[in-house]
Amino acid sequence: MIDAKVLRENPDVVRAALTKRGENPAKVDEILVADSERRSSIAAFESLRAEQKGLGKQVAQAKGDERTALLERTKALAAEVKAHEATANEAEKRFDLLSRALPNLVSDQAPVGGEDDFVVLEEIGKPRDFAAEGFEPRDHLELGELLGAIDMERGAKVSGARFYFLKGVAAQLQLGMLQLAINQAVEYGFTPMITPTLVKPEVMDGTGYLNAHDDVYRLEEPELYLVGTSEVALAGYHMDEIVDLSNGPVRYAGWSSCYRREAGSYGKDTRGIIRVHQFDKVEMFSYCSLEEAEAEHQRLLGWEKEMLDKMELAYRVIDTATGDLGASAYRKFDCEAWVPTQGAYRELTSTSNTTDYQARRLNIRHRDADGKTRHVATLNGTLATTRWIVAILETHQLPDGSVRVPVALRPYVGGREVLEPVRG
Numbered sequence: 001m002i003d004a005k006v007l008r009e010n011p012d013v014v015r016a017a018l019t020k021r022g023e024n025p026a027k028v029d030e031i032l033v034a035d036s037e038r039r040s041s042i043a044a045f046e047s048l049r050a051e052q053k054g055l056g057k058q059v060a061q062a063k064g065d066e067r068t069a070l071l072e073r074t075k076a077l078a079a080e081v082k083a084h085e086a087t088a089n090e091a092e093k094r095f096d097l098l099s100r101a102l103p104n105l106v107s108d109q110a111p112v113g114g115e116d117d118f119v120v121l122e123e124i125g126k127p128r129d130f131a132a133e134g135f136e137p138r139d140h141l142e143l144g145e146l147l148g149a150i151d152m153e154r155g156a157k158v159s160g161a162r163f164y165f166l167k168g169v170a171a172q173l174q175l176g177m178l179q180l181a182i183n184q185a186v187e188y189g190f191t192p193m194i195t196p197t198l199v200k201p202e203v204m205d206g207t208g209y210l211n212a213h214d215d216v217y218r219l220e221e222p223e224l225y226l227v228g229t230s231e232v233a234l235a236g237y238h239m240d241e242i243v244d245l246s247n248g249p250v251r252y253a254g255w256s257s258c259y260r261r262e263a264g265s266y267g268k269d270t271r272g273i274i275r276v277h278q279f280d281k282v283e284m285f286s287y288c289s290l291e292e293a294e295a296e297h298q299r300l301l302g303w304e305k306e307m308l309d310k311m312e313l314a315y316r317v318i319d320t321a322t323g324d325l326g327a328s329a330y331r332k333f334d335c336e337a338w339v340p341t342q343g344a345y346r347e348l349t350s351t352s353n354t355t356d357y358q359a360r361r362l363n364i365r366h367r368d369a370d371g372k373t374r375h376v377a378t379l380n381g382t383l384a385t386t387r388w389i390v391a392i393l394e395t396h397q398l399p400d401g402s403v404r405v406p407v408a409l410r411p412y413v414g415g416r417e418v419l420e421p422v423r424g
Contacts, residue, residue, distance in 0.1 A: 001360040002102055004095075007031060017105040020112050020322040031098045038091040045084040052077050100205070104357040106322045107331035117321035118334075124305065125314035127338040128395060135399040139341040140390040141272035144170060146401040147393075148422035150273065162262065162276045166386075169419045173389055173405075174280060176412025178255060181282040181307055181384035185253035188303060190284060195233035195254040198224040203236035206362035208328035208354075215261040230254030231380040234285035238364050243376055245366040249288035249296055253383065256281065272390065274346065279386035286379045289366065290356055293377035297353040300381035301333050304349040307383055310408035313391050314338040316345055328354040337391040348388055351381030 007014055011032060015025035055074050111119045130137045144150025149170030155163040166174055182192050204210045204225040209232060217226035227233060234254045243250055258281050269275035284303065288296045301317065308315050320332040329352040336345035356375040359365070365373045396404040403419045410417060 001100055001357060002105065003356075003360065004035060004099065006105075007099070008035060013105065014102070017322075018103070020106050020110075021103060021325065022114065022323040023103070027098075027102065031095070031102070034091070034095040034098050038088070038095040041084065041088040041091040045081070045088040048077065048081045048084055052081050100361065103208075103325075103327040104330050104354060106325060107353075109319075110325070110331050111319055111321045112323075113321040114323040115321070117323070118318040119321075120316055121319055121333070122317040123314075124309070124316070125312075125338075127314045128340060130340060133399075137340045137394060137397060138401060139272065140339075140393040143393045143397055143401060143403060144272070144389075146421040147403065147419055149173075149419075150389075152272070159277075162270070163278060164273055164276060166389075168422075169413055170389060172413045173392065173409060174386055176409045177311075177384040177388055178280060178282050179412065180310065180408060182253055182255060184303065184307060185251075185282070185284060185383060188251075190251040190253040193230070193234065193237075193252045193254045195227075195230040195256045197227050197230075197233075197256050197259070199227055199232055199236060200224060203239065203362070204232060206239065207232045207235045207358050208326065208361070217259050217261060226259040227256065228258050228260045229281065229380070230256040230258070230283045231285055234283070234380075235358050235362060235364075235378055238287065239362040241364060242373060243287050243364060243366050245287065245289055245376065249286045249292065251287075252285045254283045254285060256283075258385075274387060274390055276386070281385040282383040284351075284381040284383050287359075287364070287366075287376045288379070289368070290374070290377045293353050293355060293379060296377075296379050297331065297333070297351065300351045300379055301335075304335050304351060304381055304383060308335055308337065308348065310406065311337075311388060311392055312406045313348075313395055315348065326352065328352070328357050330355045330357070337388075338395070339391055340394045346387075346391070348385070348391060349382040351379070353377070353379050 002014060007028065011028050014028050018025045018027060055077060111117055141150060141152065147170070148168050149166065151165040151167055155165050186192055198219070201210065201223055204216065209216060209228070216228065233256070234252050257278060259278050262275055262277060284300055286296050286300065305317070315335050315337040318334050318336060320334055325332055332350060332352040334347050335349040337348045339346045355377050358378045359375040364376050366376050368374055392406065393403055396406065398404060398418070401421045405413055405417055405419060413419065
């Protein structure tokens with residue numbers, strides 16, 4: 001949620017942010033009208049309420065006809081107060097509804113444009129030249145089937161399209177990746193967390209995911225939502241609290257299963273485990289002051305790159321364009337690994353600075369050096385997830401369908417340096 005003071009005093013900043021996102025800046029005018037109505041109705045209610053309190057004191061001291069007249073005025077005023085209170089509450093709800101629908105502001109440093117207007121900040125490693133090596137690479141699903149590691153057919157039989165079983169070495173690879181990510185996070189001061197995967201509507205809404213996304217699974221009774229990232233539960237962890245930032249950022253690393261409907265993506269990445277309904281992930285989440293948010297964002301990106309380097313992958317870092325930011329993101333960096341059979345880079349990690357947007361919606365604050373309470377900034381970043389298996393298998397494959405294991409993952413697969421195809 002954007003600060004109401006910013007909306008009133010700098011509406012052009014909000015209009016400019018909406019324009020950069022490709023949204024209608026006229027939304028701001030509607031919200032300003034609602035804000036004006038809200039404030040005037042609250043002022044009218046408070047004025048009548050003050051008069052009501054004053055009359056109460058007069059009635060206690062009055063006698064005779066004066067007392068009778070005051071009592072009649074008190075009775076009429078009570079009805080007016082009640083009506084104005086209802087009007088003020090309705091105006092408050094309308095303003096809240098409209099303002100919560102606004103996305104966050106955007107960084108001046110973020111490239112302006114749509115999905116394809118990102119800026120490449122860095123390229124790390126070189127994609128393998130399989131032609132020079134003399135063989136055609138297999139895709140991750142064929143490799144997974146050869147290794148007895150990925151079973152899409154039985155996943156569909158049990159749960160439907162875009163579900164799967166990870167078996168044997170694939171299960172070990174995923175567990176190893178996630179454990180390695182947790183170990184790295186702990187090394188850098190994160191508290192490891194295994195988080196709920198069902199959250200209340202106010203938590204889902206508080207993170208900006210409820211109305212901005214149509215790929216969320218919802219349970220009707222009781223009303224709960226399956227999370228698409230542990231960011232949601234970790235953001236809600238300190239809802240309605242004052243967080244102690246006196247020792248610097250408070251950091252959590254959440255391990256959870258994640259669920260996404262992938263609505264609107266039918267026909268895209270239907271083969272294998274690139275775009276699926278369920279996956280596992282370790283997510284970094286930070287609470288810090290607004291002043292430190294930009295530096296913390298760079299730290300999260302650095303930790304993502306460190307994990308990708310351990311997977312020995314070729315990847316690039318992109319600065320996501322304004323029209324491709326999520327509703328809560330002020331700025332977002334993605335790390336995309338090279339997928340040989342697609343001849344393209346595909347997203348493996350994402351880290352977002354959401355400034356105080358989520359904290360305002362969830363009422364999360366801290367005390368500054370002067371003892372004043374202020375909203376915190378929240379940031380998130382992927383540290384490992386199921387999709388990484390795609391890039392690992394394809395990047396490290398050998399001509400016979402076996403796969404070399406990155407050094408960092410070898411302890412998690414029994415010390416094996418190469419995963420061999422299953423025979424027979």
